[in-house]
Amino acid sequence: MVISLTAIAVVALIYVFIFSEALSFGSNVGFLHLVTDESWNPTNGKYNIIPIVVGTLLTTTLAMFIAGPVGLASAILGLEFRTYRRAIYRRCLEVLGGIPSVVIGLWGLTTIVPLVLKIRAPGASLLAGGIVLSLMVIPTIALVSLSSFESVPEIDIKTGHALGFSRWSVVWRIIVPQSRKGIATGIILGIGRAIGETMVVLMVCGNVIQVPGTIFDPVRTLTANIALEMAYALDDHRSALFATAAVLLIFVTIFVIISDRFSSEIQ
Amino acid sequence: MNIEEENIAIHLKDVGIRYGTTVALEHVNLQIRKGRITAFVGPSGSGKTSLLKSLNRLSDLEKDCVVEGEVIVEGFGDLNAEKIDLVSLRRSVGMIFQKPNPFPISIRKNFFLPLRERGIKDKKESDRRMEKALKRVGLWDEVHDRLNERADRLSGGQQQRLCIARALVLEPDILLFDEPCSALDPMATEVVEGLISELRGELTVIIVTHNLAQAKRIADEVAVFWCAGSCKNIVEFGCVSQVFDAPQSDFASQYLSGQRG
Amino acid sequence: MKVLLSKIAVLGLGGLPILVLAWILIDISYSGLSEISWSFLTEVPTNAGRSGGISSVIVSTLWVVSIATMISTFIGLATAIILSELSAKWEKFCLIVRWSLDILAGVPSIVFGLFGNAFFSQVCGFGFSILSGALTLTVMMLPFFIRVAEEGLRQVPNVYRKTGYALGMRPLSVTFKIVVPQASKAIVIGLVLSLARAMSETAALLFTSGYVERWPESVFDSGRVLSIHIYDLAMNVPGGIERANASALVLIGLLIAINLIIYSIADFWQRKRVV
Numbered sequence: 001m002v003i004s005l006t007a008i009a010v011v012a013l014i015y016v017f018i019f020s021e022a023l024s025f026g027s028n029v030g031f032l033h034l035v036t037d038e039s040w041n042p043t044n045g046k047y048n049i050i051p052i053v054v055g056t057l058l059t060t061t062l063a064m065f066i067a068g069p070v071g072l073a074s075a076i077l078g079l080e081f082r083t084y085r086r087a088i089y090r091r092c093l094e095v096l097g098g099i100p101s102v103v104i105g106l107w108g109l110t111t112i113v114p115l116v117l118k119i120r121a122p123g124a125s126l127l128a129g130g131i132v133l134s135l136m137v138i139p140t141i142a143l144v145s146l147s148s149f150e151s152v153p154e155i156d157i158k159t160g161h162a163l164g165f166s167r168w169s170v171v172w173r174i175i176v177p178q179s180r181k182g183i184a185t186g187i188i189l190g191i192g193r194a195i196g197e198t199m200v201v202l203m204v205c206g207n208v209i210q211v212p213g214t215i216f217d218p219v220r221t222l223t224a225n226i227a228l229e230m231a232y233a234l235d236d237h238r239s240a241l242f243a244t245a246a247v248l249l250i251f252v253t254i255f256v257i258i259s260d261r262f263s264s265e266i267q
Numbered sequence: 268m269n270i271e272e273e274n275i276a277i278h279l280k281d282v283g284i285r286y287g288t289t290v291a292l293e294h295v296n297l298q299i300r301k302g303r304i305t306a307f308v309g310p311s312g313s314g315k316t317s318l319l320k321s322l323n324r325l326s327d328l329e330k331d332c333v334v335e336g337e338v339i340v341e342g343f344g345d346l347n348a349e350k351i352d353l354v355s356l357r358r359s360v361g362m363i364f365q366k367p368n369p370f371p372i373s374i375r376k377n378f379f380l381p382l383r384e385r386g387i388k389d390k391k392e393s394d395r396r397m398e399k400a401l402k403r404v405g406l407w408d409e410v411h412d413r414l415n416e417r418a419d420r421l422s423g424g425q426q427q428r429l430c431i432a433r434a435l436v437l438e439p440d441i442l443l444f445d446e447p448c449s450a451l452d453p454m455a456t457e458v459v460e461g462l463i464s465e466l467r468g469e470l471t472v473i474i475v476t477h478n479l480a481q482a483k484r485i486a487d488e489v490a491v492f493w494c495a496g497s498c499k500n501i502v503e504f505g506c507v508s509q510v511f512d513a514p515q516s517d518f519a520s521q522y523l524s525g526q527r528g
Numbered sequence: 529m530k531v532l533l534s535k536i537a538v539l540g541l542g543g544l545p546i547l548v549l550a551w552i553l554i555d556i557s558y559s560g561l562s563e564i565s566w567s568f569l570t571e572v573p574t575n576a577g578r579s580g581g582i583s584s585v586i587v588s589t590l591w592v593v594s595i596a597t598m599i600s601t602f603i604g605l606a607t608a609i610i611l612s613e614l615s616a617k618w619e620k621f622c623l624i625v626r627w628s629l630d631i632l633a634g635v636p637s638i639v640f641g642l643f644g645n646a647f648f649s650q651v652c653g654f655g656f657s658i659l660s661g662a663l664t665l666t667v668m669m670l671p672f673f674i675r676v677a678e679e680g681l682r683q684v685p686n687v688y689r690k691t692g693y694a695l696g697m698r699p700l701s702v703t704f705k706i707v708v709p710q711a712s713k714a715i716v717i718g719l720v721l722s723l724a725r726a727m728s729e730t731a732a733l734l735f736t737s738g739y740v741e742r743w744p745e746s747v748f749d750s751g752r753v754l755s756i757h758i759y760d761l762a763m764n765v766p767g768g769i770e771r772a773n774a775s776a777l778v779l780i781g782l783l784i785a786i787n788l789i790i791y792s793i794a795d796f797w798q799r800k801r802v803v
């Protein structure tokens with residue numbers, strides 16, 4: 001009883017700490033500065049986070065555009081395997097999802113960034129970030145979708161076959177549509193993960209604070225911003241970072257609530 | 268039917284059992300004799316299992332289950348009125364379930380776990396008691412050389428006998444059987460039935476069964492349960508010959524002759 | 529024709545993740561393997577990691593991860609038991625706990641890092657230390673471990689609980705002698721998975737466990753963990769990429785080793801329980 005209170009206590013503590021620091025930013029500087037200042041330059045008292053928020057939204061969107069189709073396709077591909085082969089396939093996706101993000105970031109830095117650089121400088125960019133970030137999300141989408149494919153009742157699949165559907169049509173017309181909710185859950189979980197991911201974007205996005213003109217321009221995300229500046233941030237700057245963390249926390253809490261709704265509807 | 272006080276093992280006075288607002292049994296009055304075998308018969312859903320569970324308060328584990336009235340068990344008094352020690356109640360009122368349910372661990376450990384709980388920690392003593400119980404159910408010869416193997420690998424009949432032995436090892440005064448043979452084949456049924464008959468005189472036994480012939484064969488007394496409309500009760504109770512040959516109530520005579528239920 | 533095209537698309541796109549997985553592993557092994565030697569594993573880093581080895585880094589990693597695992601085993605198991613065994617009795621309470629855990633599971637690791645920095649490092653006064661890092665990781669690991677453990681406990685058929693009670697066993701013994709051993713495999717697997725996550729974590733440790741490369745002397749010392757070492761070599765040390773790859777390889781090796789060891793323990797344990 002007392003012990004499981006720690007779960008509640010910790011959540012409360014996190015909220016209290018993050019938000020109290022964030023609120024002290026509100027009282028000392030004012031939240032309006034987050035959107036009205038001309039730039040993000042905390043050492044000179046400028047706190048415009050809009051380009052950074054845009055950076056987060058763009059990397060996440062791009063990553064989801066890649067991860068959505070690829071994840072779904074991998075889940076469908078998984079249906080082609082049976083029994084132990086499917087288990088191995090699953091395990092491979094789990095391994096991909098289990099590779100530490102710093103390692104994926106390292107790989108992106110040494111492999112994807114130079115490839116992007118071949119197209120256009122500087123290489124470390126929104127595009128590189130989107131590609132590498134999608135790798136972090138694909139396993140989530142693929143595994144959750146595959147599970148929901150598997151929970152489509154056997155009888156519906158048999159009916160499809162009995163109606164003379166080809167195997168492909170059974171997958172495409174029966175299994176996938178019936179799993180819409182599962183796929184949506186996977187995507188929501190994926191978005192939550194992409195928004196919160198730090199190391200990958202920190203290592204491959206270039207970290208320049210700007211609203212990018214093209215996908216070849218570097219960007220900085222909320223998480224990367226915290227990681228980069230926390231080490232030397234003091235006073236108002238520090239509370240500004242907590243304010244951005246509060247923004248992240250709110251995003252994520254909303255996603256948790258939405259995906260909870262979804263998964264409880266599925267059950 | 269009036270029985271002298273000292274011969275009564277269980278006395279139910281106006282007992283009712285409900286799950287939330289659904290009533291399973293109402294106004295049950297019953298006296299169960301010490302050392303006899305009493306059979307509970309009746310259609311599914313007539314509350315036999317529910318009543319059985321109220322006797323060792325396993326009913327506490329069912330969600331929203333409420334037992335009303337007086338459930339007097341010898342040595343414990345009214346289970347509903349007094350603050351009783353559930354652990355010792357359940358040790359002296361054992362229960363065998365419909366599906367054999369040995370723990371999926373070794374045969375030996377199946378006995379050691381409950382024995383340890385009773386404070387018998389000495390290995391030799393535990394072994395001795397286990398051997399005695401296993402011999403009692405005729406399982407010793409079959410398993411004495413595989414005591415360290417998993418109990419759930421035995422055949423269904425063996426498993427059920429193991430469960431009976433496991434209950435006996437705690438030396439209970441009352442043993443409740445909930446359709447102990449319904450998951451067993453005829454051969455195994457015969458063995459288990461024989462076993463239960465042998466307990467006569469030594470323990471008070473209550474057995475729920477759907478098999479009327481079985482009730483006739485092994486029981487001394489029979490209670491017929493019936494649930495229809497507002498009647499959720501025991502409609503007939505008496506010794507076997509009386510209930511089977513000359514049932515008093517219509518429900519019972521129809522059920523026993525196979526016309527209803 | 530259309531069907532054929534979409535089949536090709538599914539095969540091509542769907543196969544990508546596996547191909548990329550192979551690509552990553554081969555890339556890192558290729559460039560990291562040449563750097564790995566006995567001295568790499570046994571020496572302390574020098575020259576910002578460009579030379580020397582990573583022994584102290586490995587030791588710090590093991591310290592952080594094992595402390596975090598120990599604490600979360602204790603708290604997590606207790607919580608999981610309450611959630612699965614007592615949820616009927618304490619419905620409201622369990623609902624709130626579960627809800628908190630769901631939120632906790634979604635919190636980005638960098639936010640855990642901020643929290644750890646503010647709470648463990650500053651309020652509790654542990655500074656940049658192995659202990660701060662471990663406690664931060666504990667908070668992060670809990671929701672996942674609890675979910676897996678609870679699932680495992682719920683899988684244990686109810687009839688075993690009933691049988692235990694019917695045999696006059698006390699509630700605590702029913703839980704600890706029957707239910708928990710039955711779920712032991714799931715619990716251990718949950719533990720390995722969360723341990724692996726802890727070992728992979730970087731962002732939460734950036735401002736809690738510190739960067740010092742020395743061999744840590746106590747849990748109050750700052751200690752650089754592997755993932756941070758990799759990050760630092762890759763981003764802040766010119767010419768550190770090979771070393772970063774080598775360290776990444778060691779990290780992956782450790783993860784695999786942990787998985788193998790604990791799975792075999794779980795196997796052994798289940799077999800032993802029979803005797």
Ligand SMILES: Nc1ncnc2c1ncn2[C@@H]1O[C@H](COP(=O)(O)OP(=O)(O)O)[C@@H](O)[C@H]1O
Binds near residue numbers: 314
């Ligand atoms: N756990 C429970 N929750 C709600 N209702 C129950 C529960 N167990 C039994 N019942 C109800 O109580 C009545 C009696 O059931 P039971 O005692 O199992 O009968 P029997 O053993 O004679 O078949 C039935 O109507 C059944 O639906």
Ligand SMILES: [Mg+2]
Binds near residue numbers: 317
């Ligand atoms: Mg029944």
